[in-house]
Amino acid sequence: MHLILFFIFAALCLAGAVNLLLQTHPINSALSLIVVMTSLAVLYLLLGAEFLAAAQVIVYAGAVMVLFTFVIMLLNAGREERTLGSRAARVVGFPAVAAFLALLATVLLKAHGLGRAAMQEGVTSTDDLSAVLFTKLLLPFEVTSVLILIAILGAVALTRHGDGERSASK
């Protein structure tokens, strides 16, 4: 059961990621990224992270991707034109990616001591998670809320700044 679910959703993940690269229209890329994120939520559930699976769907597949599609539609982003890209990307980038993947693959396939994941084993309940989050890690949690507040203010300031400049130049 675990094996079947893993293969279905890992395949969906990879198909979505490859589709993200192949599509030329940003909205299609955004939709395939939603597929990747939702399949990742199922994989989190298989690994026993139930709260993170819910948060992945709500925060990533929900909030962040709605923001992306909203901006794509707001800016009326059209089809991208394919160019050759920079020389640095061709000369350094792609070999570096290939080397990185090969290195990780050899390390992971040779690794000993990595366990196995089975259904309903090692499940972390939201209870356990919140107990640690709100006792030991309360300060980082509160600091993150300030960070998000600053991010909201920054986003508003950035988008308003363009208006001010334009009206000042007129």
Next chain:
Amino acid sequence: MAQPGIPLAWYLMLSAILFSLGVIGFLIKRNLITVFMSIELMLNAVNLSFVTFAHQWHAVKGQIFVFFVMMVAAAEAAVGLAIIIAVFRARATLAVDRIDLMKL
């Protein structure tokens, strides 16, 4: 298969492949928004390996780290998309080849 379940190394391999696809997308995509989406893909890939290692060591802290990464990524997406809107207003284009003011 003698043992139940599947090896955790497969999850880590999936995470590594997704990360590499994100890097390739970052390099080949020519639209500012799609480049930004590739960064989100890389963040998600790293989150998957965090969750896998949290399962391996039966540690809650790995999952809490993913929770913080999610919150920071949400903030990053908000600020990044605001920057993209500001760039679009200034240059009227989303093609990364034409946004080259800071290029050598």
